[in-house]
Amino acid sequence: MSVTIEHRPATDAPRLHLRVxxxxxxxxxxxxxxxxxxxxxxxxxHRYDQQNLGEGQSDPRRPPSLxxxxxxxxxxxxxxxxxxxxxxxxxxxxxxxxxxxxxxVVIGVLWGATAAMAGGRTDAVLMRIVDVLxxxxxILLVVLLxxxxxxxxxxxxxxxxxxxxxxAVAGVATLLIAIGSVSWLTMxxxxxxxxxxxxxxxxxxxxxxxxxxxxxxxxxHLLPNLIGPxxxxxxxxxxxxxxxxxxLSFLGIGVQPPLPSWGNLAADGVAELPxxxxxxxxSGSAPGPGPWWLIFWxxxxxxxxxxxxxxxxxxxxxxxxxxxxxxx
Numbered sequence: 001m002s003v004t005i006e007h008r009p010a011t012d013a014p015r016l017h018l019r020v021x022x023x024x025x026x027x028x029x030x031x032x033x034x035x036x037x038x039x040x041x042x043x044x045x046h047r048y049d050q051q052n053l054g055e056g057q058s059d060p061r062r063p064p065s066l067x068x069x070x071x072x073x074x075x076x077x078x079x080x081x082x083x084x085x086x087x088x089x090x091x092x093x094x095x096x097x098x099x100x101x102x103x104x105v106v107i108g109v110l111w112g113a114t115a116a117m118a119g120g121r122t123d124a125v126l127m128r129i130v131d132v133l134x135x136x137x138x139i140l141l142v143v144l145l146x147x148x149x150x151x152x153x154x155x156x157x158x159x160x161x162x163x164x165x166x167x168a169v170a171g172v173a174t175l176l177i178a179i180g181s182v183s184w185l186t187m188x189x190x191x192x193x194x195x196x197x198x199x200x201x202x203x204x205x206x207x208x209x210x211x212x213x214x215x216x217x218x219x220x221h222l223l224p225n226l227i228g229p230x231x232x233x234x235x236x237x238x239x240x241x242x243x244x245x246x247x248l249s250f251l252g253i254g255v256q257p258p259l260p261s262w263g264n265l266a267a268d269g270v271a272e273l274p275x276x277x278x279x280x281x282x283s284g285s286a287p288g289p290g291p292w293w294l295i296f297w298x299x300x301x302x303x304x305x306x307x308x309x310x311x312x313x314x315x316x317x318x319x320x321x322x323x324x325x326x327x328x
Contacts, residue, residue: 023315
C-alpha cells in the first residue's frame with residue numbers, strides 16, 4: 001500500500017488578511033484624549049489659572065519640559081501650565097459639542113417627525129421655516145442668540161453663583177444653547193424623509209387600523225426604527241458642534257478667558273505666531289523656534305478629536321445604514 005503526498009504550490013497557501021477597522025482606530029484615539037481630560041478634571045479645574053512666573057526669568061513662556069512640575073506641555077505667556085489648560089479645555093470643548101449635538105438631535109427629530117406625521121399645511125409650514133433658516137448665515141444666528149440670551153442667563157446665574165463664576169457659566173450656557181438651537185436643520189430633513197418612507201409600510205397601516213393615535217405610532221413604532229440614522233447623525237454632529245464652538249471661541253465670541261477651550265487656546269497661540277515665525281527665521285532676539293507649543297497642542301488635540309469622531313461616525317454609518325454598508 002503506497003501513500004501519495006501531494007505538495008501544493010506556495011501560491012495556493014492560505015493568505016492571512018489583516019483588516020483594520022478605522023472605527024476602532026477612531027475610538028481608541030478618542031479614548032486616549034477624552035479619558036485623561038476627564039480623569040484630571042478635579043485638578044485642572046483648580047490649577048488651570050495658576051501662574052508660575054518663574055524665578056529670575058524675563059519670559060514666563062516655558063517650553064515643554066519634564067523637569068518643571070506639571071509642565072510637560074509648556075507654559076503660556078502668564079506662566080500657566082498648558083497641561084491643565086488643555087485638559088480643562090478638552091472637557092469644555094467635548095462637553096459643549098456633545099450637549100449641543102444632543103439638543104440639535106432632539107429638536108431635529110421632533111420637528112421632522114411632526115412635519116412628516118402631520119402632513120398637509122403643517123408639513124409645508126414647518127419645512128418652509130427650515131428652508132428660511134437654512135438661507136440665513138449661521139454665524140449671524142449664533143451671534144444674535146448669544147447677544148440676546150447672554151444678559152438674561154448671566155443675571156439668573158448671579159442669583160446663585162459668585163459674579164466671576166456666573167459670568168463664565170452664563171457664557172458657556174449661552175454658547176451651548178446657540179449652537180444647539182441652529183444645528184438641527186439637517187436632522188429635521190433627514191428624519192422627515194425617513195418618516196415619510198416608513199409611514200406607508202404595512203406595520204404602520206396595521207397600527208392605524210388597530211386604532212393607535214399619531215403620537216403612539218410615532219413613539220412606539222417609528223422612533224425605534226429610526227435609531228440607526230439618529231445614532232449615526234449624532235456621531236457626525238458632535239465633531240461639527242465642537243468645531244463650531246472652537247471657531248466661535250477663536251473669534252472671541254465663545255468661551256471667554258480665563259476659562260479655556262481648545263478654540264481660545266488656539267487663538268492665544270495664533271497671537272504668538274508673528275514671534276514664532278520671526279524666531280524661526282533666525283531674526284528674533286530669542287534663540288530657538290519660538291513658543292510653538294502654544295499653538296501646537298490645542299490644534300493637535302482638536303484635529304485628532306475631530307478625526308477620531310469622524311472615523312467613528314463613518315464606521316457606525318456603514319454598520320447601521322444598509323444602503324452604505326460595505327461588502328466584505
